[in-house]
Amino acid sequence: xxxxxxxxxxxxxxxxxxxxxxxxxxxxxxxxxxxxxxxxxxxxxxxxxxxxxxxxxxxxxxxxxxxxxxxxxxxxxxxxxxxxxxxxxxxxxxxxxxxxxxxxxxxxxxxxxxxxxxxxxxxxxxxxxxxxxxxxxxxxxxxxxxxxxxxxxxxxxxxxxxxxxxxxxxxxxxxxxxxxxxxxxxxxxxxxxxxxxxxxx
Numbered sequence: 001x002x003x004x005x006x007x008x009x010x011x012x013x014x015x016x017x018x019x020x021x022x023x024x025x026x027x028x029x030x031x032x033x034x035x036x037x038x039x040x041x042x043x044x045x046x047x048x049x050x051x052x053x054x055x056x057x058x059x060x061x062x063x064x065x066x067x068x069x070x071x072x073x074x075x076x077x078x079x080x081x082x083x084x085x086x087x088x089x090x091x092x093x094x095x096x097x098x099x100x101x102x103x104x105x106x107x108x109x110x111x112x113x114x115x116x117x118x119x120x121x122x123x124x125x126x127x128x129x130x131x132x133x134x135x136x137x138x139x140x141x142x143x144x145x146x147x148x149x150x151x152x153x154x155x156x157x158x159x160x161x162x163x164x165x166x167x168x169x170x171x172x173x174x175x176x177x178x179x180x181x182x183x184x185x186x187x188x189x190x191x192x193x194x195x196x197x198x199x200x201x
Contacts, residue, residue, distance in 0.1 A: 002163050002173050002190065006183040009155035009176040010054075013061040021174070022150035024066035025141055025162060027131060028054050030076035056080050058155075063108075066153055070141060072133075074106025081106050085113060090137060093119045109145055116140050128185040129159035138165035146171060160186030164193045 005012060030053050059080040062069055070088065074081060088105035118136055138161055146152065150171060154162050157177035163186065166173040177183040 002167055002175065004157075004163070004183070004187055004190075005174065005176045006178070006180055007176055008178050010058060010061065012176060013065050013155070016065040018064055019067050020151070021066040021153040022068065023146050024062055024069045024153040024155065025138065026062065026069070026153075026155045027072040027133065027158060028058065028077075028156050029131075030073040053077075062155065068108045068145075069106075070109070070145060071106045072103065075104045077106070084108070084110075086111050087113050088141070089113060089115045091115055091117045093117070105141075107145065111145075114144065127159075128189065129182055132159035133161045135161045135164045135168075138162045139169060142166070142169050142171060157186055158182060160189050163190045167194065 086107040090103045094101055152171050152173045154175045157175045
């Protein structure tokens with residue numbers, strides 16, 4: 001079951017019991033609020049500015065309500081995360097086109113560093129969010145880090161790519177997005193996907 005919430009995740013997590021989820025896969029903002037989103041090919045130039053990055057309270061609550069966490073951009077949040085050797089590297093092969101060659105995910109799951117090698121350009125359809133991730137990324141994370149029957153939490157839903165991956169792979173997901181416009185766009189994206197009748201893997 002995919003449950004969508006147009007709500008502040010901090011307010012929601014305060015009401016959750018300890019370890020309500022087996023796994024949280026999250027993509028919190030990491031730039032300062034006054035920095036505009038980068039204009040990129042394929043993106044709507046009128047997209048909104050970044051939200052304020054979360055602080056210690058967010059990470060404390062996230063670790064309280066979930067048994068394990070995978071945090072995109074974990075390199076920006078090292079003051080709040082314990083050091084380990086469990087990092088995930090998404091190698092995007094973007095050298096020479098103005099993008100980072102890779103992105104980093106902090107993980108609480110005891111593994112050696114893992115590499116996901118996938119170039120996302122041209123593989124994700126219409127962009128509805130400035131930090132939209134490919135569905136294949138979330139499918140890979142779920143395949144390699146989630147167990148059958150795990151309940152998944154996403155606190156910063158954005159484009160909803162994780163919803164599609166969870167729907168395809170049969171994971172229950174609680175998905176939070178505070179912005180009403182992004183929430184509606186992602187909801188419609190999931191509905192379009194479900195109408196296509198994609199079979200579960």
